[in-house]
Amino acid sequence: MIACIDIGGTSIKAGVLDKNGKIKFRETLKIIDDIDKLFDIIVNFVERSKRNFLIEGLAISSPGAVDTKEGVIYGSSALNCIHGPNFKKILGERLNLNVSIENDANCAALAEVFNGSAKDVNNMIFIVCGTGIGGSIVYNGEIINGKNLHCGEFGFMIMENEDDKFRTFSEISSTISMVTRVKRFYSGDWDGEKIFRESECGNMICINAINKFYLNLAKGIYNLQYMYDPELILLGGAISEREDFLDKINDNLDYLVNKIELAKIKPQIRTCTYKKDANLIGALSNFKKEYY
Numbered sequence: 403m404i405a406c407i408d409i410g411g412t413s414i415k416a417g418v419l420d421k422n423g424k425i426k427f428r429e430t431l432k433i434i435d436d437i438d439k440l441f442d443i444i445v446n447f448v449e450r451s452k453r454n455f456l457i458e459g460l461a462i463s464s465p466g467a468v469d470t471k472e473g474v475i476y477g478s479s480a481l482n483c484i485h486g487p488n489f490k491k492i493l494g495e496r497l498n499l500n501v502s503i504e505n506d507a508n509c510a511a512l513a514e515v516f517n518g519s520a521k522d523v524n525n526m527i528f529i530v531c532g533t534g535i536g537g538s539i540v541y542n543g544e545i546i547n548g549k550n551l552h553c554g555e556f557g558f559m560i561m562e563n564e565d566d567k568f569r570t571f572s573e574i575s576s577t578i579s580m581v582t583r584v585k586r587f588y589s590g591d592w593d594g595e596k597i598f599r600e601s602e603c604g605n606m607i608c609i610n611a612i613n614k615f616y617l618n619l620a621k622g623i624y625n626l627q628y629m630y631d632p633e634l635i636l637l638g639g640a641i642s643e644r645e646d647f648l649d650k651i652n653d654n655l656d657y658l659v660n661k662i663e664l665a666k667i668k669p670q671i672r673t674c675t676y677k678k679d680a681n682l683i684g685a686l687s688n689f690k691k692e693y694y
Contacts, residue, residue, distance in 0.1 A: 403455040404689055405448045405499075408463040408506065408681040409433070411480040415678075416447050418455050419686045421694075423517055425679060426455065437483040445496050459500040460493060461689035463509040463681035467551035470504050470688070476551060502689040507554060508545045509684030510674070511538035514636055516687040518675035523633040527626050529556060531619065531639040534572040539630060544691075556626065561618070575618040577641055583611040594641065620654035627669040638674040648673060 403426065408415040414431035431443050444460075451457055466485060467477030473490025494501045504512070511528035514520040520528075520540070529537040535557035539546045546553045557572030573579060577594045584592050587607045601608040623635055641647060651671060659668050676683055 403451075403457055404459050404461050404686050405451050405457050406461045406463070406682040406685045406689075407444055407447070408509075408685065409465065409481065409484065410506075411465070414443065415682060416444075417679075417682045418451050418457070419682065421686075421690065423513075423683045423686055425682065427451065428682075433481065435481055435483045437487050440483060441487075441492060441496070444493060448497055448499070457499065459502070459689055459693060460497060461685035462489060462493075462501065462503040463506045463685040464489075464503055465506050468503055468505040468508075469551060470502070470547065470692075473501065473503055475503070500689075500693050502685070502692045504545070504685065504688040505538075505551075506681050507536045508538045508547075509682075509688060510638060510676070510680040511540055511554075511636070511684065512545065512687040512691075513676045513680040513684035514674055515540055515543055516683060518680075518683075519672045520634055520636055525630070525632045526634040526636055527630055527632045528554070528636045528638065529623070529626070531576060531637065531641055533578050534576050535622070539632075545688075556622065559622065559625070561622065571618075571622045575615065575622055577615070577639070579618070580611045580615045583614060584608060598644075616650045617654050617657075620651055620658055623651065623669050623671065624655060624658050627667060628665060631667075633670065635669045635671050636674060637671055638680070642673045643677070 403418050403420055406417050406419050413433050416431050417428040418426045420426060431447060434440055448460055464475055465479035466475040468475050473488045475484050489503050490501045507530055520526050524542050526540045537556050538554040557570060559571040560568050561571050561574050562569040580594055580597050581592050584597055584607055597608045601612055655668050659666055
């Protein structure tokens with residue numbers, strides 16, 4: 403059994419998984435932006451788990467630019483304390499266990515390669531669409547991290563510019579982009595769910611904001627297809643759970659392919675199998691790749 407930890411911005415998801423990815427036990431732990439207390443919380447969970455399971459290692463999913471070999475998290479995230487300490491060394495010594503650590507988006511991608519929507523492909527791009535856009539690139543079943551550990555940070559791609567203002571993929575294609583467009587016309591509290599509800603009532607401002615969101619997301623997907631030419635582009639994030647999500651993206655991809663004269667390859671897209679448990683399962687997969 404492997405103890406798996408998913409460090410989030412507001413809580414820690416913790417579980418004990420068998421080597422096939424089945425969750426035998428799960429728990430939600432509090433998050434504290436203090437590295438010593440955070441390590442204590444993780445150690446306490448693993449030690450308690452040892453009472454009921456034969457724990458062979460600790461697998462961690464974390465935000466930030468994770469150096470998987472060194473065990474250090476670079477970059478920045480909502481949790482300042484995690485950046486700098488050596489998770490593999492410190493927790494490995496305290497628990498006397500092998501420890502693995504990987505970026506959370508990469509873990510979500512690994513879960514899909516392990517036994518999800520991408521289990522039948524070798525090369526894919528994984529895009530997470532939420533308040534920003536991130537993701538991963540998988541080559542021959544392995545995550546590509548890049549020289550600066552930023553491979554898959556698709557949200558930083560420059561997509562538009564006007565009057566010397568450059569706008570990124572995250573700015574024009576995240577779910578927040580819909581809210582930004584609607585707030586140009588309306589005040590008050592708006593979120594994606596409200597925008598979709600209003601669109602169903604015929605609100606043209608909301609309908610146009612949604613249509614622009616889907617078109618811009620399709621543009622980014624199209625560009626990434628020609629950047630890497632993967633077998634599959636996998637889409638995640640809460641919005642991907644909408645019933646018409648794939649249909650809307652495919653309609654916009656058809657529109658783009660028909661508008662462009664030479665480049666006629668249409669990206670093959672799917673949505674994720676795993677939702678809330680993806681990072682735990684991906685952390686397990688990363689541990690197995692490193693130690694088995």
